[in-house]
Amino acid sequence: RKEVEQDPGPFNVPEGATVAFNCTYSNSASQSFFWYRQDCRKEPKLLMSVYSSGNEDGRFTAQLNRASQYISLLIRDSKLSDSATYLCVVRLNTGFQKLVFGTGTRLLVSP
Amino acid sequence: EAGVAQSPRYKIIEKRQSVAFWCNPISGHATLYWYQQILGQGPKLLIQFQNNGVVDDSQLPKDRFSAERLKGVDSTLKIQPAKLEDSAVYLCASSLGDRATNTGELFFGEGSRLTVL
Numbered sequence: 001r002k003e004v005e006q007d008p009g010p011f012n013v014p015e016g017a018t019v020a021f022n023c024t025y026s027n028s029a030s031q032s033f034f035w036y037r038q039d040c041r042k043e044p045k046l047l048m049s050v051y052s053s054g055n056e057d058g059r060f061t062a063q064l065n066r067a068s069q070y071i072s073l074l075i076r077d078s079k080l081s082d083s084a085t086y087l088c089v090v091r092l093n094t095g096f097q098k099l100v101f102g103t104g105t106r107l108l109v110s111p
Numbered sequence: 112e113a114g115v116a117q118s119p120r121y122k123i124i125e126k127r128q129s130v131a132f133w134c135n136p137i138s139g140h141a142t143l144y145w146y147q148q149i150l151g152q153g154p155k156l157l158i159q160f161q162n163n164g165v166v167d168d169s170q171l172p173k174d175r176f177s178a179e180r181l182k183g184v185d186s187t188l189k190i191q192p193a194k195l196e197d198s199a200v201y202l203c204a205s206s207l208g209d210r211a212t213n214t215g216e217l218f219f220g221e222g223s224r225l226t227v228l
Contacts, residue, residue, distance in 0.1 A: 008151070043202060043219035044154065087153050096166045099217065101146075101153035 001026050004090050004102035012108045017078045021105045023088030024070045032091040033064055033071045038104065039084045047073075047086070078109045113137065115220035117203050123226045129191035132223045136184070136205030142166075143180055144217065145188050146202040154202055160186065161208065193227045200224050 006023045013019045025033075033050035048055065050062040050071050061074040071088055088102035116135040124130050136143050141162050146154035157176065158168040162183040171178070175194070180186040190197055201224075204217040 004153075006153075043221055044217075045219070046216045094167075096159075096161075098156070098159070098167060101155070103151070103153045 002102075003027055003092075003100045004088055006088050006102040006105045008103055008105060010106040010108050012110065013078050014110055015078055015080060017109075018074065018076045019078060019107065020072055020074045021086055021088075021107075022070055022072050023102055023105075024068075025088075025090045026069070027090070027092055028069065029092065030069075030090045031093055033062075034089040034091070034099075035060075035062060035071075035073050036087040036089055036101070037084045038087055044087055044101075075107075078107075080109050080111065083107055083109045115203055115205055115218055117201075117220035117223050119223055120221065121224045121226075123228065124193055125228050126195055127192040129189065130193055130225060131190075132188045132201050132203075132225075134186045134188070134203030134220060136186070136203070137218055139207070140205035140218070141183070141208040142206045143186050144204040144206075145178055145186070146204065146219075147199045148202055148222070149199045157188070157201075190225075193225075195227050198225055198227045 004025050035047040036044040037047040038044040048057050050064045054063040059076045063072045085104040085106045087104045090100050092098045118133050143160045145157045148154045157171045158178045159166040160180040163180045178188045200222040202222045204219045206217050
């Protein structure tokens, strides 16, 4: 089983729509969680961290469910510029800090 | 502030040939990572350095891949001999160290795209 699993998509949504992505992780000792954004043929960039109590950054909301071992990202009022791949990232402490990336979920926002 | 620099941006080689990629991290960043990203997949960690020491190379195919980080700054990743399945983007990233890993913020270079024919 993969350490971090995501639905690869693509998710095709119209502008203004609300879309949610889920990510599951297998290691219950996972310590921290993040969402990265990767534009086509570009490098990944940190979008936001995921806190236990849930957190919001503008149109983006991230939530963590430790009991079920999943993380979610909600995007409200989708913009064309939100089209990208969203990578779920888990931090493990295996004697040193290690970040493990999921395969990513592709989002396409259309006019 | 200058970002993570990588070269070459693109490389096309034939199988069994060798190739080397270079990375210059952000100044002052102690931790350097090499990731392999195959089309349609997420980045996979190949090797992680803390200063010039290797922290994790458990997923590095050591029969053909090697990496070094001399003087704790620049790093090179070499593949010899290359196989078709090595076709991927090789991403270098850096961070301040464990504290930055706690924040999850790795700074990636633009990557080196390798095509093996």
